[in-house]
Amino acid sequence: MKLLRVEILVAAEQEDLFVGYLAQRISWGWEVEAAEASRTRFVIYFEKDADAQDLVKAVRGQWPEADCSVSTFEDRDWSESWKEFFVPVRIRDTFMVLPPWLNSETDAGGLIPLYIEPKMAFGTGHHATTALCLQAVAMLREEQAVSESATFLDLGTGSGILALACAKLGMTGTALDIDPIAVDNARENFALNAVENVTVRRGALDILEQGRRFDLILANILSGPLVHMATDLVSHLQQPGGSLVLSGILRDQSPRVEAAYLALGLPTPRKLVQGEWVALIWSS
Ligand SMILES: C[S@@+](CC[C@H](N)C(=O)[O-])C[C@H]1O[C@@H](n2cnc3c(N)ncnc32)[C@H](O)[C@@H]1O
Numbered sequence: 001m002k003l004l005r006v007e008i009l010v011a012a013e014q015e016d017l018f019v020g021y022l023a024q025r026i027s028w029g030w031e032v033e034a035a036e037a038s039r040t041r042f043v044i045y046f047e048k049d050a051d052a053q054d055l056v057k058a059v060r061g062q063w064p065e066a067d068c069s070v071s072t073f074e075d076r077d078w079s080e081s082w083k084e085f086f087v088p089v090r091i092r093d094t095f096m097v098l099p100p101w102l103n104s105e106t107d108a109g110g111l112i113p114l115y116i117e118p119k120m121a122f123g124t125g126h127h128a129t130t131a132l133c134l135q136a137v138a139m140l141r142e143e144q145a146v147s148e149s150a151t152f153l154d155l156g157t158g159s160g161i162l163a164l165a166c167a168k169l170g171m172t173g174t175a176l177d178i179d180p181i182a183v184d185n186a187r188e189n190f191a192l193n194a195v196e197n198v199t200v201r202r203g204a205l206d207i208l209e210q211g212r213r214f215d216l217i218l219a220n221i222l223s224g225p226l227v228h229m230a231t232d233l234v235s236h237l238q239q240p241g242g243s244l245v246l247s248g249i250l251r252d253q254s255p256r257v258e259a260a261y262l263a264l265g266l267p268t269p270r271k272l273v274q275g276e277w278v279a280l281i282w283s284s
Pocket residue numbers: 121122123124125129130133155156157158159160161162176177178179182203204205220221225248
């Protein structure tokens with residue numbers, strides 16, 4: 001049987017969101033024969049020409065920077081191979097981020113499993129900005145800079161992945177996101193992981209009670225908002241003794257973000273770097 005082969009190349013910074021987008025579109029009922037992916041390259045095989053054209057049209061409309069092409073292909077037996085998109089992500093010796101169809105006994109390798117249902121919210125663990133935050137959480141716990149009874153704020157929770165990591169280490173916290181799709185996906189992921197020690201709310205910093213302080217604050221947002229909200233964010237950080245992790249910062253924007261927080265009296269942060277992305281970490 002001849003299949004239609006749609007190949008999509010996306011930029012590295014779009015990989016995480018695109019995985020979620022594709023997962024959602026596939027779950028809406030396209031008859032996908034097979035699929036394969038290697039980070040920024042996605043190949044989907046369809047039997048029906050209409051489904052292939054539907055995907056191409058949707059991708060060209062919503063992801064104009066992506067390179068999308070169609071060709072014909074001779075079939076082979078690939079049941080459920082689309083799940084190959086979602087390989088586990090290991091974070092130090094602490095966490096393994098997994099799609100829900102994998103098994104924690106065999107696939108988590110003895111690490112703490114973080115099950116994430118890939119949907120339209122950001123945060124499958126594949127993007128550097130998320131991985132850097134997860135590394136920071138693991139590191140801060142290893143160093144005992146945060147205790148298992150610490151309170152945390154996850155600002156811009158997306159899929160809920162960072163809150164999930166903190167909750168699975170025993171901490172209790174609040175996860176906020178302005179996007180209702182993220183709030184739904186985060187709730188779904190907390191239920192999937194049987195995590196109950198996180199309160200999820202839709203909104204930004206202004207919905208928090210004034211004066212409420214957290215032992216750990218995580219914010220994987222972009223440099224501009226991180227600079228803009230610096231005063232508000234620091235007003236919710238327990239001082240002394242609190243830890244702050246900022247991510248979503250491109251290398252060349254890091255000095256500007258750092259300067260905004262130094263101006264508020266915080267010391268020079270530590271940095272974790274992956275590719276072009278930097279995370280800034282304050283702890284005592
Ligand atoms: C890059 S994603 C991070 C998701 C997840 N925390 C992670 O690390 O993978 C940023 C998220 O922040 C949310 N967001 C952006 N600005 C926000 C704000 N001012 N307050 C709360 N959420 C915000 C977005 O809707 C998005 O879900």
